[in-house]
Amino acid sequence: MKLRPAGDNLAGYAFISPFIIGFLAFTIIPMVISLYLSFTSYDLFTTPQWVGLANYIEMFTGDEKYWTTIKVTFTYVLAGVPLRLTFALIVAMLLNRASRMVGIYRTLFYLPSIIGGSVAVAIMWRNIFGNEGTINQILFFMGIDQKIYWYQDPTSALWTLIMLSVWQFGSSMLIFLAGLKNISPEYYEAASVDGANPFQKFFKITLPLLSPIIFFNLVMQTISAFMTFTPAYIISKGEGGPLDGTLLYSLYLFQKAFNFFQMGYASAMAWVMLLIVGLLTLILFKTSKYWVHYESKEG
């Protein structure tokens, strides 16, 4: 019986060689260069000048804008991701039933996350929240005469970005829905027999059984939220304004690199970003054993 894949080093490497070449050429070598550049001053046209830790020191002690972008980005991630996942879970539970309409609802709720990353949607969002935009006009018709100048205040401008991110809860919702369908109805029946109320069922059955999926979503969404670029770039027309209120980390890094040609500084920013993302992921993994419940077979 030769049913196991036969060991074959040459064939194996032949098949995965595109990955190895690409990984070296587009990931490893650029990462090494990026690390080196982060210790230099480099404007793309002259030779890089070694400056040691100067970029990192400037970032943490000299550059006020850097702290603004940290604050803005963390607000965006820490508000946006939990809100998005909460919405996704609520709607997934709402759709977890047998009905012909469920398929249609699912499609409608999912549509925003398919188009959400596009320039067209960012343009749309910018105009909906404009001074004369729909939101203000609807508020007016509801009798609220006070216009909200969404894009003149740093906080409300950032919240429009957060709302845009929450609006795209659809992909997480689909994953949650698939997870909910996997929970055996017997658990709920048994709980009903024991007289559990809906809240108890949610907190004692649904949430624990769904926790591995929630965890997976939390990690992936946190990472991708940290790297958000397009909406901030479009909605603030590349400025990150007002008063740097929408200056997400990626946008500031982009400005430093390609508007001011501070390639060394931007590289240092990229490495700090990598560390932050890595650290966040590590924290999530470390805390996961306290709240993520794995069934004996999964793992």
Add this chain to the structure above:
Amino acid sequence: MKAVHESPQAEPRQLQMQKPKFNWKKWLYHLVTGAFALLMLYPILWLLMSSFKESSQVFVTAHSLIPDPFILSNYVQGWEGIAGQSFGTFIKNSLIIVGFSTIGAVISSSLIAYGFARISFKGKAFWFGCMMVSMMLPHEVVMIPQYIIFAKIGWLNSFLPIIVPQFFGHAFFIFLMVQFIRNIPIELDEAARIDGCGRFGIFYKVILPLIVPAMATAAIFSFYWKWEDLINPVLYLNSPEKYPVSLALKLFLDSETASNWGAMFAMSVVSLLPVILIFFLFQKYIVEGISTSGLK
């Protein structure tokens, strides 16, 4: 939920009667869910309807979804394009970028996935680990050196920096296809081997036809990501005749001072059409891709 809706008079009939009792609950459910779905879609509808309004009316009548008068000239005007280029040029550029990127990503990923899923070789775990890590790596870390490298080899202002990297596999797609291949019975490989197939023969004749659904999912997502991609075109393309749709819309936005909202909205709608069309045509693959591997 249940406890809230149980009205007292329904209780005695609970066992035999189902329909009358559930009806109003059902209606309430559909009312709430449907209203919420419409609320979510409202911005898209607003964009669509605004594209049929006169530019001067868009914000005067922003509360209304009904264009008055209903005009199509925004589309004509938008299609004339911007910066001396017709909008058709931008669409053509987008299609070239998306087409080549997608073909490259899907083919290379399927080869790599076969290697990971079916062949055991030294160092496999290491390379698989590299692939998983690269899924989580922020693009910003490699963005600047990649730009420098592509500038040095003279690829700026061409599609090459956007397309070529796709030919070396895409971690998400590889992962998706590895999962898929692992579910194919290995006996099929064995049978093909006995019939005289080599490694590549097995891949081409046995595996490839069976992973078409996974390849379709990958192709759809590759289409979405490349169609909507903004940062790479911003970085690498600087003459308008090479702009894809995403960057062209940015041009419309930058020339907003002329307050020609109509044309901008019309072309925004045009840019969303292929995305939405593919979404409705291939929803099955998309839902599968997301539910099994967490693709976004």
